[in-house]
Structure formats: C-alpha cells, structure tokens
Amino acid sequence: METITVERTIAAPPQAVFDWISNAHNYTHTPLVLHERLTTSGAEAPYGSGAVRFLVWAVGLFWERITSYNPPHSFDYHVYRSIPPADHREGRVSFTETPEGTHVVWTTTVQLRLPFGAFLTRHLARPLLAYGFRRVLDAADSELTAPRTS
DSSP states (O other): OEEEEEEEEESSOHHHHHHHHHOGGGGGGSTTEEEEEEEEOOSSSTTSTTOEEEEEETTEEEEEEEEEEETTTEEEEEEEEEESOEEEEEEEEEEEEETTEEEEEEEEEEEEOSTTHHHHIIIIIHHHHHHHHHHHHHHHHHHHHSOOOO
C-alpha cells in the first residue's frame, strides 16, 4: 500500500475551502477530471456522510462514499470500486485555519490490484494521483483567491 499526501495553504477561510473541495463536482474544473456525478446525497449536505460520488479521472473511474463529514475541518471517503481495480484505505481531506488562510492536507492510501501492483502503485499510480490532487488544489486556490469583479 502507498500513502499519498498533498498539502497546500489557500488564502481563503476554512469554510469556503471546505465547501469547494468537499463538492467533488468542482474537480471537473481541472482537465484531469472529465466527469463527476453525485449518485446518492449525503445526510447533512449533498456531499455529506453517506454521499456516493462517481468520478471519471483521466487515470480511471472511481466510485466513492463519504464516510465522515465534519465541516469545516475534514471529510473522509472510501473508494469502494475503481477501474483499474485497487485496494483503498480511507482517504481524508483536512482543513486547518492558519494566519495565511486554510492549510489543506489530502491523504489517501491505495494499491492497485494488478500483476506487479505494488510496483505500479509506487511508480505510476502514486505520482499520477498526487499530480491530480495538486491540480484540484490549484483550481480551488485559483477560484477562491481570484479577485472578484462586479
């Protein structure tokens, strides 16, 4: 299993950053996420606990369930099905207020279920997923800190 962690500080309040990142439809604002659909709404909010989301990334298909939703501090998710097939331990995105804005830590643990899965995860999946997470954080940063025009 490989753990992937990506961190970024975004110059915006925690609630705004949490709202943007917890709504997986925003991921389609990057060229790597081709499609997102909320198939089951969550208990507290559309993307809250129990929500099921389907994402088409350039690197694969992912069916995810939100397992914990604690705005504006964190949410956890589990990829219960994917193509290519993978074993996934809990994913977590956490948000901490700092003097500069909101520090985001996105962590997930995964291993491809393919021949040479550990090797492919370490040398292919890990860098691709980290790159994808960074692009989502780039989009959040850009959209949440862009000057507003009226």
